[in-house]
Amino acid sequence: MEHHHEKLNLSVGNMRMLSTLQTPRSLSRLSLIPSNTFTSRASLTHQSPTTTTTPPQSQILSNRHSLLSRHVTAADLARSYLTRLRQSEPHLRSFLHLPDDDAVLAQAAHLDGKISAGDELGPLAGVFVAVKDNICTIDMPSTAGSRILEGYRPPFDATAVKRVKELGGIVVGKTNLDEFGMGSTTEGSAFQVTANPWDVSRVPGGSSGGSAAAVSARQCVVSLGSDTGGSVRQPASFCGVVGLKPTYGRVSRFGLMAYASSLDAIGCFGSSVADTGILLSAIAGHDRFDATSSKQDVPNFLSHFVSASSLESKPLKGLRVGLIRETIGDGVDAGVISAIRAAALHLEELGCSVNEVSLPSFSLGLPAYYVLAVSESSSNLSRYDGIRYGGQVYADELDSLYGGSRSKGFGSEVKMRILMGTYALSAGYYDAYYKRAQQVRTIIRNSFKEALNQNDILISPAAPSAAYKIGEKKNDPLAMYAGDIMTVNVNLAGLPALVLPCGFVEGGSAGLPVGLQMIGAAFDEGQLLRVGHIFEQTLENCRFVPPIVTDDIAD
Amino acid sequence: MASTIFRSLQVQPFLLNPSKLLKRRNGVMHFTTKATQSQTETQQRQPQAKVSTSTQSKKLDKIPNDYEAIIGIETHVQLSTLTKAFCGCPYNYGSSPNSSICPICMGLPGALPVLNSKVIEFAVKLGLALNCNLAFNSKFDRKQYFYPDLPKGYQISQFDVPIASAGYLDVDIPVEFGGGHKRFGITRVHMEEDAGKLLHTEHGNYSQVDLNRAGVPLLEIVSEPDMRNGIEASEYAAELQRLVRYLGVSNGNMQEGSLRCDVNVSIRPIGQSKFGTKVEIKNLNSFASVSRAIDFEISRQVQLHSQGQEDQIVQETRLWEEGSQRTITMRKKEGLADYRYFPEPDLPAVILSQEYVDRIQNSLPELPEIKRRRYEKMGLSMQDVLFLANDKSIAEFFDATLAKGADAKLVANWIMSDIAAFMKNEKLTINEIKLTPEELSELIASIKGGTISGKIGKEILFELLAKGGSVKELIEKKDLVQIVDPVEIEKMVDKVIAENPKQVEQYRGGKTKLQGFFAGQVMKLSKGKANPGLLNKILLEKLNSKN
Structure with a gap:
């Protein structure tokens, strides 16, 4: 009975043994995709994008098709991504760690060997995956963007990373983030500032700014991020890519350095809904190392995808869409509101019935979120004490060792949140803050439930504005926190949400993308992906490839 | 406050050889802890201590007349699960430092706890055995403080909803201490994890951390302040040890720290309703030290009080010194510690079903108290009853012998006299002797039936104890059949x-x-x-x- 968890051993040999215990994820989950859907698309990728209305394609499926039909070798594919990565990286600084090209090319060569041998390929075979640096990787440093973990190398892979690798994915590097995920611009990284590929004077959003920028600039195919209060969805919006925050418990948190455990979720970025869904398929599912991971079945998220060419005129007929009234009012940029209204019209054209819904508790989400998130973070970050790993400041007294190590190791935003969280959990304040916030959380959860009883999905902007300038809000934390208004409620309710680019506002040389957020019922990611896919395939006059991507790639 | 000097302690968590995990990188850390202060404290108190020691017995006699002692006990019981509470590491007492650790019990970034379901089972067992109310919906909480033996910076414990509460424990006070039956209240039982251990070197100016024990499951049992003297307290602790051994949830070994008692002692003049200032005593490694430490502490407090120095009794933690047989100041409480408890978000709620509880209830063995009452009904003296029931193995041996049809009093006599003497001399437990319950029963029957004399019976017994074999064989082989012709x-x-x-x-x-x-x-x-x-x-x- 107590053997439900085997020992997680430090030794590499045993890690390998463990991984063989894992049921191998067969290709079958993904191979169920109707072949006419994507093979026909794949051939499109060889056409030059003469029009700006070409809907985004699945890079994963088109690359796979090219590999299997021997149009291209994995090594060639890898070289082209590496070239683009090396060219853009000095401008963007998306990555905190990049392995040697040789290491990446060796994996690609290994894949070419498997292809010529006719071996079965994993669904992520040869896919370039970037991983946010607060997600543990056994073969690369994992710092969470913090000085206190500078040079730290975990002895294990996060479950999500392990699954990506088992399915053939190639981890191409660790992406930049706000320290421990605490921020909305990626300026909170202890190491570097990442630029937005649409306008390098702007922030990519955050905290998963590096992962969003890397996908946007096609430095990788897909990437893993983490979303505690919007850290996948808001940068997806800022960078014009697809971002998915799964239902709480859908993806194992094992190996994700905890910020706020009851809110944290590992999420996915892709340049198309299909790629995002394929990555989710790879990492979703119960994990015996995470007691909060769900045992819900993981359906084939892509099985209901329909290709644009075979869509009926009203493919979303009967779908009830609720536009959250509180998200399109004061404090939201007019350009964002009109992009969202246009997206709502587009959904109506696809057959949806769109109605405004009110979530009266919506504005309570922000304070409740910050109380809960900082409370949990003050506890979760206690382990960074300089005793066992990470940076240590020597001192003659234990308290000074703790104080020195933590004051030198943590950045100011992290310290501020630890202090606020410690305060909120202190005797005499607990009831007024933590407990109250939990009550608000229950109210929010219930109001979402009610709204999702009357609607199949809810929509809103992913952020009140498009990407803003680097430094613009750095010294105004409250303004930055306010930017999370669109996303934090979803984490409080534990629901899945998909953000996809739906339009532009003025800014930069080519405009700045605006993201539409679709919120679904718990474990209804399949619905979000299906709707999102139809939305993106039918959206006209938009091409979400940033100007920094100069070479002629098929997006 | 006393200075805790801490030079450095560095762990390289990704070394593959765990034995090297606590290799120090840059020098070492040093703990002077509170030793210096304790020393002065000790010296100051020495004269007093001497006085109280010499008058201890008198004082004790006086307590019932003038003062009343109020004693409560917090007991930590280490559970004998195969693996730790939240990871798959085994725990074996005495294994080399940091040989049984993993990313989870080391608190590495990204590691998460997963509850070992045996911990709940054992907690429910003990809760039922202590006649508690069970919480069918409880949870874990984080108790937060910094210390090098606490890898996560918090201990996973239970705060406001313990898994079991409001129970009691019935104890028979041994005849030599006046006898009698006592019922002590149990406030609560909750689940938590143990911390690691700091190893302070004797000569080097550094300390090391051993995380083998970190994450080992514990049950904390808090008693009501129902004990009035050292004997009652040590008998309560002994009964608790018996209980966990009967239940098989812990080896209850005090020397290994599998059962640890912290006692709270206060005194008040008889007739006063307000409680006196309570003092906590730690470092009690045997039942004798529980009893002696409490009696010492009572007399210390009574003496201070009777000399009008009750303001000298302060809320503090005192350490029992086995060598000098007294308590010394370890640390004074500086206000209440704020552990900033909040619900552990990494673990789901602990939900018990009635079926689950019923199944455990039905699987409970006969508990010591029930056994004692059964033996008492057989007509055995209280001394016999306590001797037989106190040790689970002896009770099992006794019951097995009875099951073969032997007379209870005769079996008790044999066990308590010759068999007990043999075990004592040879330093063996009843499970290690070669005599089986079947043969003891056979021996008694052979004497009763006249096949052999009582004298021959004794000779055979010692042969059976030392070498084993069967009564019949020995009688035949040695031609020992009684002559009745x-x-x-x-x-x-x-x-x-x-x-x-x-x-x-x-x-x-x-x-x-x-x-x-x-x-x-x-x-x-x-x-x-x-x-x-x-x-x-x-x-x-x-x-x-x-x-």
């Missing part, structure tokens, strides 16, 4: 009478005490096998018949 005995009597004419003369001349001499000679001739009753009957007939 009157003709055969008569022959031997005749022989002895014939060989001792002088003594016969004396006997017949009135020195009848010589009967014993003749009986002894006949018994010797029979190699101890003659039935004593028959022997005496025939001997008397022969001696008294005047030819």
Whole structure:
């Protein structure tokens, strides 16, 4: 009975043994995709994008098709991504760690060997995956963007990373983030500032700014991020890519350095809904190392995808869409509101019935979120004490060792949140803050439930504005926190949400993308992906490839 | 406050050889802890301590008259699960430092706890055995503080909803301490994880951390302040040890720290309703030290109080010093520590179903208290009852022997006299002796049925204890069957009478005490096998018949 968890051993040999215990994820989950859907698309990728209305394609499926039909070798594919990565990286600084090209090319060569041998390929075979640096990787440093973990190398892979690798994915590097995920611009990284590929004077959003920028600039195919209060969805919006925050418990948190455990979720970025869904398929599912991971079945998220060419005129007929009234009012940029209204019209054209819904508790989400998130973070970050790993400041007294190590190791935003969280959990304040916030959380959860009883999905902007300038809000934390208004409620309710680019506002040389957020019922990611896919395939006059991507790639 | 000097301690968590995990990188850390302060404290108190030691027994006699002691106990029981509470590491007492650790119990970034379901099972077992109310919906909480033996910076514990509460424990006070039956209240039982251990080197100026124990499951049992003296407290602790051993949830070994008692002691003048200031005592490694430390502490407090120095009794943690047999100040409480408890978000709620609880209830063994009452009903003395029921293995041996049909009192006599003496001399437990319950039952039956004499029975017993074998075999092999044939005995009597004419003369001349001499000679001739009753009957007939 107590053997439900085997020992997680430090030794590499045993890690390998463990991984063989894992049921191998067969290709079958993904191979169920109707072949006419994507093979026909794949051939499109060889056409030059003469029009700006070409809907985004699945890079994963088109690359796979090219590999299997021997149009291209994995090594060639890898070289082209590496070239683009090396060219853009000095401008963007998306990555905190990049392995040697040789290491990446060796994996690609290994894949070419498997292809010529006719071996079965994993669904992520040869896919370039970037991983946010607060997600543990056994073969690369994992710092969470913090000085206190500078040079730290975990002895294990996060479950999500392990699954990506088992399915053939190639981890191409660790992406930049706000320290421990605490921020909305990626300026909170202890190491570097990442630029937005649409306008390098702007922030990519955050905290998963590096992962969003890397996908946007096609430095990788897909990437893993983490979303505690919007850290996948808001940068997806800022960078014009697809971002998915799964239902709480859908993806194992094992190996994700905890910020706020009851809110944290590992999420996915892709340049198309299909790629995002394929990555989710790879990492979703119960994990015996995470007691909060769900045992819900993981359906084939892509099985209901329909290709644009075979869509009926009203493919979303009967779908009830609720536009959250509180998200399109004061404090939201007019350009964002009109992009969202246009997206709502587009959904109506696809057959949806769109109605405004009110979530009266919506504005309570922000304070409740910050109380809960900082409370949990003050506890979760206690382990960074300089005793066992990470940076240590020597001192003659234990308290000074703790104080020195933590004051030198943590950045100011992290310290501020630890202090606020410690305060909120202190005797005499607990009831007024933590407990109250939990009550608000229950109210929010219930109001979402009610709204999702009357609607199949809810929509809103992913952020009140498009990407803003680097430094613009750095010294105004409250303004930055306010930017999370669109996303934090979803984490409080534990629901899945998909953000996809739906339009532009003025800014930069080519405009700045605006993201539409679709919120679904718990474990209804399949619905979000299906709707999102139809939305993106039918959206006209938009091409979400940033100007920094100069070479002629098929997006 | 005392300075805790801490040079450095560095762990390289990704070394593959765990034994090297706590290799120090840049120098070492040093703990002077509170040693200096304790020292002064000790010196200051020495004269007092001497006084109180010399007057201790008198003081103790005085307590019931003038003062009343209020004692409560917090007990930590380490559970004997195969793996730790939240990871798959085993725990074996005494294994080399940091040989049984993993990313989870080391608190590495990204590691998460997953509850070992055995911990709940054991907690429910003990909660039921302590007559508690169970919380069918409880949870874990984080208790937060910084210390190098606490890898995550918080201990996973239970705060406001313990898994079991409001129970009691019935204890029989041993006859030599006045006897009697006592019921002590149980406030709560909750689940938590143990911390690691700091190893302070004797000469080097550094300390090391051993995380083998980190994450080992514990049950904390908090009693009501129902004890009034050291004996009651140590008997409560002993009964708790018995209980966890009967239940199989812990080895209850105090020396290994599997069962740790912290006691809270306060005194007040009889008639006063307000509680006195309570003092916590730690470092109690045996039941004797529990009892002695409390009695020492009571007399220390009574003395201070009776001298008008009750303001000297302060809320503090004191350490029991086994060597000098007294308590010394370890640390004074500086206000209440704020552990900033909040619900552990990494673990789901602990939900018990009635079926689950019923299944455990039905699987509980006979508990010590029930066993004692059963033995009492068999007519055994309280001394016998306590001896037999106190040790689970002895009780099992006793019950197994009874199951073979032997008489309870006879079995108790054998176990408590010759068998107990043998175990004591040879330093063996009842499970290590070669005698089986079946054979003890057979032995008793053989004596009762007259096959062998009681004397032969004893000889056989020692053979069985040391070498094993069966009673029947030994009797046959050694030709030990009792002689019950009157003709055969008569022959031997005749022989002895014939060989001792002088003594016969004396006997017949009135020195009848010589009967014993003749009986002894006949018994010797029979190699101890003659039935004593028959022997005496025939001997008397022969001696008294005047030819």
